[in-house]
Amino acid sequence: MLSTVFITHSRTLLEERTPPDEALTQGFVWGFWVAVGIWTAGLLAAIFLVRREEVAQPEPVETPRVADLSGLPVTGLNELVLEVADLDAAARLLR
Secondary structure (H helix, E strand, O other): OHHHHHHHHHHHHHHOOOOHHHHHHHHHHHHHHHHHHHHHHHHHHHHHHOOHHHOOOOOOOOOOOOOOOOOOOOOOHHHHHHHHHHHHHHHHHHO
């Protein structure tokens, strides 16, 4: 919708022999003000039309605990990196 406002207003100004840079700028300005109006209408609707009682409040749910992995050794990462590097080298050879 904003692009329609921009294009329509810019085209109208261009037909009135307004310089192109000014016509495009004014088209963007009108599009900006339409966006401000839509935003304001949405904000006012959210403030005045949505009642707190109508908004469903979710019930609290207990989340499962995650296992503590901090004490485990970090082995295998270097081997994984080497395997990926080997795969890249092999892929380059096959090309």
